[in-house]
Structure formats: structure tokens, C-alpha cells
Amino acid sequence: MEPAARLDNNHQLALKDFPYIIRWRDDRCKRCGRCTAVCPMLSIEPAVVLQRVVQSESPLPEPKAVRKVVTIVRQVTDINRYCTGCATCNLVCPNDAIEPEYNPQHKFLFHKNRGGHPFRRGGRRNDPAPSTLERLKFTRISMLTDPALDAGRHEFRIRTYLGRILPPEELPIRIVNGKAEIDKTSGKFIPPVREIYPVMIGSMSIGALSPTMWEGLAMGITYLNEVEGMPVVMCSGEGGMPQRLLRSRFLKYFIPQIASGYFGWDEIVRAIPHMVEDPCAIEIKYGQGAKPGDGGLLMAHKVLKLISEIRGVPMGVDLPSPPTHQTKYSIEESVAKMIQSMSMAWGFRVPVYPKISGSRTAKAVLNNLVRNPYAAALSIDGEDGGTGAAYNVSMDKMGHPIASNVRECYLDLVAQGKQNELPLIAAGGAGKQGNLAANAAALFMLGASAVSIGKYIMQAAAGCFGDEYNRCNVCNLGRCPRGITTQDPRLYRRLDPDKVAERVVEVFKSLDVELKKIFAPMGRSTELPIGMSDGLSADDHAVAERLQISYAC
Amino acid sequence: MCRLAALTSEEYISPMENILALETMKEGHDGSGMGLILKNLGGEFEELKDYPILSGICSKDGLHAMDDYLNKAGFKLQYTWTPKIRPRKGIVRRDYYFARVYDYPDEYRDKSFEEKEDLLLRTRIALRKMGEADESIIVFSFYPDILTLKEVGDPLELGEFFGLDNSTLKAKIIFAQGRQNTNYAINLYACHPFFIQGYGSMTNGENTAFVPIREFLTGKGFHGYMGYNSDSEVFTHILHYTCRMLGLPLIYYKDVITPLKASEIEEREDREVVWHLKTALRPLCIDGPNCVIGFTPDGTCFMVQDSKKLRPGVVGGVKGKYALMSEECGLDSAIPERDRSLDIFPMKYDMVIVSPEAKEVRVWNQRQGWTTTIS
Ligand code: SF4
Ligand code: SF4
Numbered sequence: 019m020e021p022a023a024r025l026d027n028n029h030q031l032a033l034k035d036f037p038y039i040i041r042w043r044d045d046r047c048k049r050c051g052r053c054t055a056v057c058p059m060l061s062i063e064p065a066v067v068l069q070r071v072v073q074s075e076s077p078l079p080e081p082k083a084v085r086k087v088v089t090i091v092r093q094v095t096d097i098n099r100y101c102t103g104c105a106t107c108n109l110v111c112p113n114d115a116i117e118p119e120y121n122p123q124h125k126f127l128f129h130k131n132r133g134g135h136p137f138r139r140g141g142r143r144n145d146p147a148p149s150t151l152e153r154l155k156f157t158r159i160s161m162l163t164d165p166a167l168d169a170g171r172h173e174f175r176i177r178t179y180l181g182r183i184l185p186p187e188e189l190p191i192r193i194v195n196g197k198a199e200i201d202k203t204s205g206k207f208i209p210p211v212r213e214i215y216p217v218m219i220g221s222m223s224i225g226a227l228s229p230t231m232w233e234g235l236a237m238g239i240t241y242l243n244e245v246e247g248m249p250v251v252m253c254s255g256e257g258g259m260p261q262r263l264l265r266s267r268f269l270k271y272f273i274p275q276i277a278s279g280y281f282g283w284d285e286i287v288r289a290i291p292h293m294v295e296d297p298c299a300i301e302i303k304y305g306q307g308a309k310p311g312d313g314g315l316l317m318a319h320k321v322l323k324l325i326s327e328i329r330g331v332p333m334g335v336d337l338p339s340p341p342t343h344q345t346k347y348s349i350e351e352s353v354a355k356m357i358q359s360m361s362m363a364w365g366f367r368v369p370v371y372p373k374i375s376g377s378r379t380a381k382a383v384l385n386n387l388v389r390n391p392y393a394a395a396l397s398i399d400g401e402d403g404g405t406g407a408a409y410n411v412s413m414d415k416m417g418h419p420i421a422s423n424v425r426e427c428y429l430d431l432v433a434q435g436k437q438n439e440l441p442l443i444a445a446g447g448a449g450k451q452g453n454l455a456a457n458a459a460a461l462f463m464l465g466a467s468a469v470s471i472g473k474y475i476m477q478a479a480a481g482c483f484g485d486e487y488n489r490c491n492v493c494n495l496g497r498c499p500r501g502i503t504t505q506d507p508r509l510y511r512r513l514d515p516d517k518v519a520e521r522v523v524e525v526f527k528s529l530d531v532e533l534k535k536i537f538a539p540m541g542r543s544t545e546l547p548i549g550m551s552d553g554l555s556a557d558d559h560a561v562a563e564r565l566q567i568s569y570a571c
Numbered sequence: 572m573c574r575l576a577a578l579t580s581e582e583y584i585s586p587m588e589n590i591l592a593l594e595t596m597k598e599g600h601d602g603s604g605m606g607l608i609l610k611n612l613g614g615e616f617e618e619l620k621d622y623p624i625l626s627g628i629c630s631k632d633g634l635h636a637m638d639d640y641l642n643k644a645g646f647k648l649q650y651t652w653t654p655k656i657r658p659r660k661g662i663v664r665r666d667y668y669f670a671r672v673y674d675y676p677d678e679y680r681d682k683s684f685e686e687k688e689d690l691l692l693r694t695r696i697a698l699r700k701m702g703e704a705d706e707s708i709i710v711f712s713f714y715p716d717i718l719t720l721k722e723v724g725d726p727l728e729l730g731e732f733f734g735l736d737n738s739t740l741k742a743k744i745i746f747a748q749g750r751q752n753t754n755y756a757i758n759l760y761a762c763h764p765f766f767i768q769g770y771g772s773m774t775n776g777e778n779t780a781f782v783p784i785r786e787f788l789t790g791k792g793f794h795g796y797m798g799y800n801s802d803s804e805v806f807t808h809i810l811h812y813t814c815r816m817l818g819l820p821l822i823y824y825k826d827v828i829t830p831l832k833a834s835e836i837e838e839r840e841d842r843e844v845v846w847h848l849k850t851a852l853r854p855l856c857i858d859g860p861n862c863v864i865g866f867t868p869d870g871t872c873f874m875v876q877d878s879k880k881l882r883p884g885v886v887g888g889v890k891g892k893y894a895l896m897s898e899e900c901g902l903d904s905a906i907p908e909r910d911r912s913l914d915i916f917p918m919k920y921d922m923v924i925v926s927p928e929a930k931e932v933r934v935w936n937q938r939q940g941w942t943t944t945i946s
Binding site: 158160166167172173175177179183184185186187189191193196197198199200208211213432433434435436437438540541542543544545547548549550551552 | 783789829830841843848853858860879
């Protein structure tokens with residue numbers, strides 16, 4: 019018998035405790051070492067082991083047990099080097115000799131708090147169950163009146179408005195010789211309104227994103243506008259924008275974001291006199307669906323030269339954005355003052371709107387905005403939104419699903435007759451399972467004027483590995499294996515910005531076709547079917563009741 | 572799809588002309604009902620133009636309740652018209668069809684017409700609500716110089732049922748709709764044409780944007796924006812909202828229901844206002860396959876199509892009498908003597924406008940402006 023001391027592995031974890039177990043095939047592996055070199059977590063390592071092998075070397079079977087020293091690839095059982103299941107090892111393996119396998123019985127969350135540090139990560143809410151949006155179908159097919167619309171033949175205008183829309187009664191209109199005109203002498207302020215594509219790319223900062231990723235997105239957006247005639251816009255995320263872009267005519271396709279850290283805003287404000295175009299809008303971030311009530315943090319190792327220049331900070335320091343805008347007492351004050359000052363900075367020519375996390379209190383914020391004539395929209399980010407870095411508990415357990423949140427806000431506006439005045443932008447989970455067009459269309463019909471996407475475009479345009487089984491999701495560590503969320507040049511050079519841009523264009527063009535395929539049979543082509551709730555059904559009674567739509571089974 | 576037949580004339584004409592036109596378009600409606608609105612009435616009503624006419628149907632009990640209500644409110648009955656009913660197989664006769672002319676309550680005598688209109692609207696809605704549950708009172712309109720008749724059945728048979736073929740009932744503007752019942756239960760409140768405060772319209776097709784439009788209109792807090800048993804009632808209310816509430820000229824109705832795209836708006840002289848209207852009235856975009864025929868208080872009649880022109884519709888006639896019809900055969904029946912080469916088939920940007928007293932027909936094109944086609 020072995021002495022007890024040699025069998026005491028009590029304080030180690032078993033592979034079975036880990037969420038992903040590496041399946042490595044000795045017979046296929048040629049020991050090239052690519053997998054161990056590429057693993058962002060250092061979860062696998064080459065090892066030398068002594069093996070007992072039964073083999074026969076003669077023409078007739080003469081099995082012999084021999085002991086051999088062999089090199090293998092071994093998964094480590096250090097919780098801090100857990101395998102994230104990203105499958106980069108599999109990607110680079112020339113022989114398909116290695117792949118991670120999900121282990122549904124893992125005990126990861128019981129152990130990932132060493133040193134008293136709760137589990138922090140990037141990515142999304144780890145809940146693979148279909149979201150409410152997946153439970154909605156478009157059931158009002160226009161069969162009453164033939165011919166219905168033809169998605170291939172008819173003209174469709176898939177556009178929306180971003181900006182505060184004055185009710186028609188308040189427009190300073192006068193009639194001269196049977197024609198209406200805007201009475202310029204009235205002195206009435208007509209807020210700026212942009213016509214944009216109703217699906218936009220939501221706020222992801224340069225910093226959170228790698229320079230190649232951000233550049234790829236920005237190029238894709240610009241191409242869509244300039245060449246395809248699709249006015250898709252993109253929000254910068256906190257942390258500023260490159261000076262060259264700020265001073266270019268392409269600025270009109272971008273929405274600079276200001277958040278509680280105010281990073282990058284010295285540079286933006288200084289660029290204002292040099293701007294040749296106004297930005298599309300300004301987003302003020304108050305909350306984020308993935309981590310409501312939690313601030314942001316760009317870790318020191320991500321703050322390299324480019325980031326320090328854009329943000330106007332020294333290199334290599336942690337950049338925390340507090341959860342609240344600390345110069346203000348309350349959200350009312352904050353919203354009012356910030357909207358006012360941002361509007362003023364651009365001479366009231368640019369729509370300014372806040373973004374909040376999905377919450378049961380969203381209606382209260384909404385009603386504040388309704389009374390503020392300068393508030394241009396409200397962006398609500400539901401719990402299925404993504405993030406670069408957060409505590410696991412915030413991501414998984416905090417927040418409000420977007421479907422009912424946006425619906426109740428819309429119905430609240432309807433009750434006040436103001437549903438067309440303050441556009442709602444819905445974010446957080448559109449396209450979670452790949453059905454972007456269907457999810458976006460459902461959100462419009464629930465009352466959203468526009469939909470904002472983040473994770474979807476990262477997955478579709480740059481092949482982000484992350485999923486709701488906590489695959490990868492290490493965007494916070496600066497070790498993104500795809501080069502999407504890292505500032506390490508060795509990693510981000512893996513990502514070709516031209517290819518990202520190309521994919522952005524492809525994604526939006528196919529989205530456009532799919533939206534037409536939804537709208538055509540429903541008989542809608544001229545204006546976005548915002549609030550067309552009779553078009554939707556849920557496969558669940560309670561969902562239908564909550565959303566005030568029909569139930570179909 | 573329902574069939575529509577509207578006539579506007581400088582002479583008084585009989586509603587049978589519309590009904591016969593509907594008869595020629597018969598394959599387009601299933602005889603499940605007919606609605607008639609007569610405006611600028613002749614015959615016995617000619618002398619009573621200043622007094623509001625309450626049109627509707629009620630049961631015996633409903634009649635008592637209605638009389639009570641109107642008496643209490645101070646309305647004084649001046650004249651009653653009832654059709655001479657000739658029972659027809661297949662038409663279920665209701666107790667009492669009426670068009671009753673009232674004088675305003677004394678305290679309203681010196682009030683403005685707007686205040687009187689408001690009273691009439693509130694009274695109509697009150698009566699409607701009183702009788703809605705048991706269908707004891709159905710009221711279609713309560714307004715000066717407007718008479719409405721609606722019933723379930725085939726239009727030609729209904730014409731005979733109401734004795735319209737030898738009645739003195741005549742008017743200068745007559746709108747008729749032959750109903751194609753869809754999956755909704757037959758409810759007379761769902762039957763076109765619809766009317767509110769001087770504005771009337773009828774439509775065929777399906778209003779796919781009904782819910783957002785209804786929510787926008789009801790959100791305006793105006794008590795008349797109610798009902799909506801048919802998704803087409805909103806077309807009348809949009810007309811009322813555009814012209815009366817917002818005070819816009821009629822041509823902007825077209826810009827409201829079928830807004831131009833941004834690049835087309837750029838071509839317009841009034842681009843700024845058109846753009847602001849497009850954004851501010853976004854929920855009123857109709858978006859469905861629809862042809863709308865309507866009239867305004869001054870007796871202007873018009874026809875517009877949806878933004879794809881997915882429905883038939885034709886306007887034609889001779890000076891002094893024009894027809895706005897779903898189909899050419901209806902036009903042939905109503906005004907056979909016209910020059911057919913002048914018939915107008917409005918396309919997606921067009922609004923055909925026939926001036927009061929059927930003097931001339933002009934076409935307003937959202938992109939090209941005015942052309943006069945028949946005068
Ligand atoms: S799946 Fe990813 S984390 Fe796991 S071993 Fe392979 S490369 Fe490393
Ligand atoms: S691939 Fe990069 S961006 Fe995607 S989950 Fe992994 S670390 Fe995050």
C-alpha cells in the first residue's frame with residue numbers, strides 16, 4: 019500500500035470540477051506545441067510522463083509491457099488557469115488532436131474566488147436559456163388582402179429617427195398660399211433629429227476593444243453609409259475617439275459616449291472647433307445592462323500608448339469609471355445638467371440621450387426625460403447585454419430583461435400620448451441566439467425605435483468565441499484569443515480590420531434582407547412598425563399577458 | 572376587398588346611382604353590408620341645412636331611452652325621416668331606422684359652431700355608449716347636412732329595402748361602400764364610410780399599421796377618436812386630425828399617410844415642414860394596401876392610394892358630376908357619357924381632388940405638384 023501522504027490530493031481540484039475538460043488525442047498529436055503556445059489561460063502544458071505500454075514489435079503478436087517516457091499535453095488543475103473552452107487550441111491544431119469539452123457538472127463557481135476575489139470576467143450573462151425575445155413570433159401575416167408586399171420587388175424603407183420629436187401641435191407651422199411652412203420668426207426650438215438605420219452598433223470603447231477591432235467596426239460603418247447608402251451608426255463607448263476621426267467628415271456616423279470617468283473628453287472638447295461635421299448624437303452612459311450599478315474598469319495592462327493618448331491619461335494605470343457621475347447629486351439633476359451641457363457644446367444641433375441599465379425604475383427615468391425638452395431618446399440596456407469586465411455576480415444576477423422593460427416604457431409613453439416623441443433604444447440580448455433580425459423586429463413591435471447590438475457584431479464580424487456557457491469570456495484579461503478585446507499587439511495583430519469591416523457590411527446587408535422578409539408578409543414597408551404589437555405572439559401565456567400581446571400555441 | 576362608389580355633383584342625385592355602380596363591381600364585395608353617407612342634402616332636408624341630423628337605428632326601448640336623453644339635453648325634434656321599408660328576404664329588419672333633425676338646446680343658440688359641433692359629438696358618443704351593449708341604439712352621425720344609412724345585406728337589395736329607388740332622398744355628395752366581410756363579426760359600427768365633424772372617408776384594403784395609428788390617435792385625448800371597430804375608421808380620423816386639429820391644407824393628408832422618403836422630400840419646396848411632419852406623424856403612416864376616398868366639410872372630395880398603389884381606384888366624369896370609384900365599371904355605370912380618356916387612375920404619389928360642386932378635378936402629386944385634368 020502507498021503511504022497516505024502520497025495519495026493526499028485533497029487540496030487540489032479534480033478535472034471534473036472544471037467547466038471545460040480538454041480531450042487530447044495521443045494518437046493524433048504530433049507534438050508541435052502550437053496549442054500550448056496559444057492557450058490564453060495557460061491551461062494546457064506539455065508534460066513528460068512515464069507510461070506503461072503493451073506493445074508487440076515482432077511479426078507475430080508477442081505483447082510485452084514496456085515502460086516509456088512520453089511527452090503529452092496535459093490540462094492543469096489550477097483554478098486561475100482554468101480552461102475557458104475557447105477552443106483556440108483546437109483552432110491551431112493541425113491534426114484535430116485537441117478540443118475542450120463542456121462539463122455540465124463542473125463546480126467552478128464554488129472555487130473561483132481565491133484570495134477572496136470574486137470571479138470577474140467579461141462577456142455576457144451565462145444563461146443559455148432562450149430569452150423572451152426568442153419566444154416571440156410574428157403571427158399577423160397579411161393574408162386578407164392579396165397582394166401582400168414582395169420583399170424582393172417593393173421598396174422598403176428601414177429607417178428610424180434618433181432625436182426628440184416635437185409633437186405636431188407644437189411645430190411652428192403657418193399656412194401661406196395653401197402651403198405649410200415653418201415659421202422662422204416663432205423662435206421655437208425644434209430639436210435635432212437624425213434619420214438612421216434602426217439597428218446600431220452599441221457602445222464599445224477603444225480600450226475595451228483592440229485598435230484593430232474598433233477600426234474594423236468603424237470602417238464597416240463608414241462603408242455602409244458611404245457606399246451602401248445604409249445610415250448605420252455606432253457609439254464610441256467611453257474613452258474617446260481617435261483625433262483623426264473626430265476631425266473627419268465621417269464623424270457624423272458616430273455617437274461619442276460620455277461616461278462617469280469622462281475619459282477622452284478633454285480631447286473631444288478640444289477637437290470641437292476643428293470638427294467639420296457634427297457627430298450623429300451624444301450618449302451619456304448611466305448604466306450598462308450587463309453590470310447595473312457597477313462602474314467600469316480598464317485594467318492597467320490594457321492602457322498602452324494609443325489608449326493613453328486617446329483618453330488623455332498616463333500609460334499603465336488602472337482606469338476606473340465610478341458607478342455614478344460623482345459630480346451630481348441625483349439622476350434627475352445629472353441627466354438634466356449633462357444633457358444641457360452636451361447640447362450646448364454643439365449649439366443644440368446634436369441629439370443627446372442617456373443610456374441606462376434595464377431596471378424596474380426605468381419608467382421613472384423615462385418620465386424625467388419626457389419632461390426634459392432636450393432629452394433626445396432613452397437607451398435601455400437589458401440584462402443580456404455584454405461587457406468587457408465585471409463581477410460574475412453582477413453579470414449573471416443583476417438587471418432586467420429588455421423585452422418587458424422596453425414594452426412597459428413604451429406603453430407608459432402611449433398612455434401619455436408621447437410614444438413618438440421620445441425614441442426608445444433597446445439593447446441587451448438582440449441576436450443572442452443568432453436571430454438578430456427577428457429579435458430586432460420583435461423589439462420594434464414592442465415599442466423600440468431602434469436596437470443596439472454589441473456581442474452579436476463581435477461574434478459575427480470577428481468570430482468572438484464567447485457564449486452563455488462561459489466559453490472564453492476573458493475579455494477582461496487582455497488575453498483575447500481573437501484579438502478583439504486586447505491591447506497586446508501580438509494578439510490584436512491576429513485580427514485583420516479589413517476582414518472585420520467586410521463582415522460588418524455583410525451582417526448589415528443580410529440583416530436588411532431578413533427584416534424585409536419579416537416586414538413584407540406583415541404588410542409594412544414605409545415606416546418601421548414601432549408598437550405594432552398585434553403583429554406579435556408569445557408561446558407562453560404569462561409572457562403574452564405581461565407584454566400585452568397575443569398568445570399563440 | 573370592399574368596393575367603393577362615391578359621387579359628387581352640382582345637382583342633387585339619388586343614392587341609387589351609387590348602389591347601381593356598386594352592383595357592377597359585385598364580384599368585389601360579398602353583399603355583407605352597405606354604408607351610405609349623404610352630404611349636402613336635397614329634398615325635404617334642403618330647408619333644414621342648419622340643423623343637425625341624427626342618423627341611426629334603434630329598438631323600441633332604445634328609442635325611448637334616446638328620446639329621454641335628447642329631451643333632457645334640450646334638443647328639440649324638428650323633423651323625422653324614416654325609410655319606407657320594403658321587407659326583403661335575407662335582410663333582418665330592425666325596429667326603427669331614422670334620420671332625425673333637431674334644433675340645438677336653447678343655451679347653445681348663440682354659441683359658436685365649434686361649440687355646437689362639440690356638443691353634437693359628445694351627444695353622439697353618449698348615445699352610442701348607451702346602446703352599445705344590447706345594440707338598442709346605433710348612431711352613425713349627428714351633424715348638419717349629413718345623413719348616414721348602414722345595414723347588413725346586399726347593396727342593391729338594401730336599396731330596395733330602404734325604398735331608395737323611389738324616395739325623395741337626394742344629395743350632392745354620396746359615398747357608398749359595398750362590404751366584403753372579413754373575419755370580423757358583422758358590426759354596423761365597422762361599416763364604412765366613417766364620419767367625424769364634417770370629415771368622411773371610406774377605404775378598402777387592410778390597414779396593417781392599425782394598432783400604432785390607433786394608439787397615436789387615442790393618445791391625443793380627443794373624445795371623438797374612439798370606436799375603431801374597423802381598422803379603416805382611423806383613415807377618417809387622420810383626415811380630421813390633419814386638416815382640423817393641425818389646420819393643414821388637405822394636400823398634406825397624403826404626406827401624412829404616405830410620407831415621402833428623405834431624398835424625395837429634398838425636392839420639395841416645403842421640404843422643411845414636410846420633413847418635420849414626417850417625423851412628428853410617423854405613427855400615422857398607413858402602410859397597407861389601401862385606397863381612401865374622402866370628403867371635407869366644404870364638399871371637396873378626394874382619392875388617394877397607399878404608397879405602393881396596391882389597390883384599384885379611378886376618378887372620372889363630366890364637369891358638374893364626377894365619380895370616385897374602385898373600378899372603371901362603376902364609373903361606366905354612374906357617368907357613361909364622360910370622356911373615358913380623361914379618367915384618372917391615381918398612382919402612389921397622387922391625390923385626386925374634386926372641388927366642391929364638382930367644378931373641376933385636379934391632381935396633386937407629392938413630387939410634381941398640381942395638374943388640372945378635367946375642368
Ligand atoms: S480551449 Fe482555450 S483555454 Fe482551453 S486549453 Fe484550449 S486554448 Fe486553452
Ligand atoms: S474571443 Fe475575445 S472578446 Fe470574445 S469572449 Fe473571448 S476574450 Fe472576449
